[in-house]
Amino acid sequence: MVDCGCESSLPRSTLARQGTSGTLKTTIPDIDTPALLIDLDRMEANLDRAASYAEAHGLSLRPHTKTHKSTLIGGMQLERGATGLTVAKVGEAEVMAGGPVPDLLVAYPVWGEGKWARLLDVAQTVPVTVALDNLEAATGLQRHARRVGVALRILVEADLGMRRCGLPPGESLIALATAIARMPPLRLEGVMFYPGHINLAAPDGEVALAKLATDLDSVLAGFKKNGLPTGVVSGGSTPTLYHSHRIPGLTEIRPGTYVFNDCTQVAMGACGWDDCAASILTTVVSTPRPNAVVIDGGSKTFTSDPLRPRGEATFGRVLELPGARFHKMNEEHGMIDLSKHDGPPARIGQRLRIVPNHVCVTVNMHERAHGIRGESVERSWPVEGRGKLQ
Numbered sequence: 556m557v558d559c560g561c562e563s564s565l566p567r568s569t570l571a572r573q574g575t576s577g578t579l580k581t582t583i584p585d586i587d588t589p590a591l592l593i594d595l596d597r598m599e600a601n602l603d604r605a606a607s608y609a610e611a612h613g614l615s616l617r618p619h620t621k622t623h624k625s626t627l628i629g630g631m632q633l634e635r636g637a638t639g640l641t642v643a644k645v646g647e648a649e650v651m652a653g654g655p656v657p658d659l660l661v662a663y664p665v666w667g668e669g670k671w672a673r674l675l676d677v678a679q680t681v682p683v684t685v686a687l688d689n690l691e692a693a694t695g696l697q698r699h700a701r702r703v704g705v706a707l708r709i710l711v712e713a714d715l716g717m718r719r720c721g722l723p724p725g726e727s728l729i730a731l732a733t734a735i736a737r738m739p740p741l742r743l744e745g746v747m748f749y750p751g752h753i754n755l756a757a758p759d760g761e762v763a764l765a766k767l768a769t770d771l772d773s774v775l776a777g778f779k780k781n782g783l784p785t786g787v788v789s790g791g792s793t794p795t796l797y798h799s800h801r802i803p804g805l806t807e808i809r810p811g812t813y814v815f816n817d818c819t820q821v822a823m824g825a826c827g828w829d830d831c832a833a834s835i836l837t838t839v840v841s842t843p844r845p846n847a848v849v850i851d852g853g854s855k856t857f858t859s860d861p862l863r864p865r866g867e868a869t870f871g872r873v874l875e876l877p878g879a880r881f882h883k884m885n886e887e888h889g890m891i892d893l894s895k896h897d898g899p900p901a902r903i904g905q906r907l908r909i910v911p912n913h914v915c916v917t918v919n920m921h922e923r924a925h926g927i928r929g930e931s932v933e934r935s936w937p938v939e940g941r942g943k944l945q
């Protein structure tokens with residue numbers, strides 16, 4: 556069954572097989588390349604596992620939609636018990652507000668009159684929480700919230716080791732939270748942090764997790780001492796997802812990448828290859844030298860995020876050719892070296908599926924995703940949040 560008008564990406568011969576019911580029996584060979592494939596069995600297993608974990612540990616699951624960028628998959632997460640969804644950009648909030656979402660968290664600094672106005676438009680249709688780490692942004696949001704007469708929930712962002720946004724545990728964080736608690740119609744609900752620095756496969760991973768737990772404890776103690784709310788304590792990432800119960804005080808987790816997983820998550824021990832649901836379907840368009848293969852996708856298909864597990868950069872895992880090294884890219888060319896591949900040589904026209912290094916940015920390069928089960932294409936959907944950078 557194909558929906559969302561995916562016919563436009565399929566060849567005429569396929570369209571001709573469309574029955575009067577409007578359904579279409581499509582298989583992977585019908586899809587033109589390069590194309591984003593999502594293994595639905597694997598994706599559903601990833602969603603189910605995270606939902607069961609969150610339920611078992613009494614944690615609210617608020618998946619970050621930056622990875623799938625689709626209201627369809629956001630809906631699947633909510634059907635499985637997610638309490639709401641997370642976005643980074645206001646443009647993503649506008650997209651997700653068009654889906655079946657009970658409320659949204661913007662876990663990214665929102666700055667500027669235009670963005671504040673647009674976010675308050677969203678907040679008039681769906682309850683919105685914003686994370687922030689400065690009074691200037693709070694003042695701007697307060698002004699726009701007053702203008703439209705809508706309450707805006709706020710989390711103050713703490714830096715618990717990521718060294719990106721957020722105030723360190725201590726006086727400045729408490730002072731910001733205290734000020735926001737007195738800025739109606741802003742409603743302070745608690746704290747947000749992002750543990751993106753923690754890689755539990757690294758030698759210092761356990762130490763970093765223990766330090767984060769201690770630092771969060773001191774933040775929450777400070778909040779309680781000052782009569783500040785701690786009802787929402789929002790953290791979570793994919794590498795720490797199944798360790799979230801080890802962080803006392805955490806109430807909510809926001810994993811994003813877990814929906815599809817990728818080479819980076821495998822390298823960090825966060826998942827296995829069988830948990831990787833996304834791959835890019837490509838075609839071999841040139842075999843110019845022995846052991847050299849060129850596919851029809853480069854940095855405009857995969858992005859340039861390298862993986863260097865053994866020092867040498869690679870750009871994805873070629874599923875059909877064990878030992879193949881996807882070692883170089885131009886914008887539209889992907890270069891694969893087969894000198895360590897132990898099997899028949901690749902041929903012109905051969906289809907290759909490649910698991911990307913960093914799936915979130917790869918998805919952002921594609922207009923559509925094709926959901927597969929085995930060889931059949933069950934549905935196709937637009938990646939509505941792609942390119943919504945503002």
Ligand SMILES: Cc1ncc(COP(=O)(O)O)c(C=O)c1O
Nearest residue numbers: 619662749792793809810811812
């Ligand atoms: C603020 C915030 N929350 C949650 C996530 C999701 O983390 P992950 O990609 O590890 O699932 C991200 C990812 O960039 C993030 O920036």
